[in-house]
Amino acid sequence: MFKIVEWKKNTVVMIDQRILPAKEVYLVLKDYKAVAKAIKEMVVRGAPAIGVSAAMGFALGALKVKTKEKKVLKRELKKITRVLAATRPTAVNLFWALERMNGVVESNADLTVEELKKRLVDEANTIHDEDIEINRAIGRNGAKLLKKNSTVLTHCNAGALATAGYGTALGVIRGAIEAGKNVKVFADETRPFMQGTRLTAWELKKDNIDVTLITDNMAGHMMSKGLIDAVVVGADRIASNGDVANKIGTYMVAVLAKEHKIPFYVAAPLSTIDMKIKDGTGIPIEERDTKEVTHWNGKRVAPAGINVLNPAFDVTPGRLVAGIVTEKGVATRPYRTAIKRLFSK
Numbered sequence: 001m002f003k004i005v006e007w008k009k010n011t012v013v014m015i016d017q018r019i020l021p022a023k024e025v026y027l028v029l030k031d032y033k034a035v036a037k038a039i040k041e042m043v044v045r046g047a048p049a050i051g052v053s054a055a056m057g058f059a060l061g062a063l064k065v066k067t068k069e070k071k072v073l074k075r076e077l078k079k080i081t082r083v084l085a086a087t088r089p090t091a092v093n094l095f096w097a098l099e100r101m102n103g104v105v106e107s108n109a110d111l112t113v114e115e116l117k118k119r120l121v122d123e124a125n126t127i128h129d130e131d132i133e134i135n136r137a138i139g140r141n142g143a144k145l146l147k148k149n150s151t152v153l154t155h156c157n158a159g160a161l162a163t164a165g166y167g168t169a170l171g172v173i174r175g176a177i178e179a180g181k182n183v184k185v186f187a188d189e190t191r192p193f194m195q196g197t198r199l200t201a202w203e204l205k206k207d208n209i210d211v212t213l214i215t216d217n218m219a220g221h222m223m224s225k226g227l228i229d230a231v232v233v234g235a236d237r238i239a240s241n242g243d244v245a246n247k248i249g250t251y252m253v254a255v256l257a258k259e260h261k262i263p264f265y266v267a268a269p270l271s272t273i274d275m276k277i278k279d280g281t282g283i284p285i286e287e288r289d290t291k292e293v294t295h296w297n298g299k300r301v302a303p304a305g306i307n308v309l310n311p312a313f314d315v316t317p318g319r320l321v322a323g324i325v326t327e328k329g330v331a332t333r334p335y336r337t338a339i340k341r342l343f344s345k
């Protein structure tokens with residue numbers, strides 16, 4: 001089985017998702033700046049995987065600070081936090097992980113510099129291992145929502161590759177299959193970065209899960225033909241009222257699902273829910289290089305000088321979401337109270 005992000009002999013090793021499925025190449029990152037660059041350039045992507053990588057980058061940064069003075073280490077960690085936090089703005093798991101790592105620094109004032117460094121490495125590995133367990137729980141909780149025979153549409157890649165392993169949306173599919181259900185998948189290609197074509201199709205095929213690739217503009221047609229029983233997607237940030245930011249195009253799929261009376265589910269860990277944000281309007285949306293839209297395989301396909309927009313995410317209002325599947329259970333509308341209840345479990 002492939003590894004997504006791993007701590008190995010004081011380096012961070014990642015599969016390079018930019019070149020999948022053509023090649024399975026692992027990059028060995030030796031300092032936190034390399035980890036920040038890898039997140040920014042999408043060597044690693046997907047909200048939980050970004051969080052795990054940031055935690056490992058933080059630990060790597062700490063290891064490389066040459067000092068015996070706690071004060072110096074803490075000052076450097078502030079800088080490291082700033083650099084890692086500036087990589088991608090939408091997935092809240094990035095900020096969640098950095099906050100958790102900084103929390104370890106604050107709550108271990110009695111440790112020496114060397115002890116603290118070791119503690120930070122342990123914490124990053126714990127975040128990694130916990131993520132897989134959380135995804136398995138999401139899988140078990142979500143599996144119950146799918147019928148014995150169902151075809152699920154998914155958008156982007158919320159699979160093993162987007163996490164430490166197993167996946168969130170694809171975790172629900174894996175969980176249902178493990179529970180003996182017959183689940184088939186339709187994967188949207190997910191323009192412009194093609195996470196569906198390159199990543200979802202690759203990892204599901206590798207697992208022998210029945211997957212059919214479609215272009216984004218085919219989803220409505222497939223629904224109107226009665227070929228889709230449920231939609232399951234991941235999330236990059238969920239506001240406290242249940243509004244969901246996920247890969248651009250998700251909103252369009254949710255509206256189509258509503259029209260066709262198909263349940264639209266979101267699978268995400270609690271670390272993706274941002275209780276500080278009251279609704280979707282407060283979620284920062286990353287704008288990416290317009291070349292992702294104007295170019296194909298490195299070649300310009302749009303006329304030079306054309307106006308282009310490239311928001312990487314959109315917000316689906318909670319009213320279109322049939323359920324938010326988390327490790328603590330499934331929240332349903334009204335989300336404000338349901339989400340609070342999950343956090344108190």
Ligand code: MRU
Nearest residue numbers: 045046047156158162234235247
């Ligand atoms: O730009 P990406 O590839 O990082 O976007 C990923 C997504 O939108 C995923 O659906 C989301 O992070 C959930 S991953 C379990």
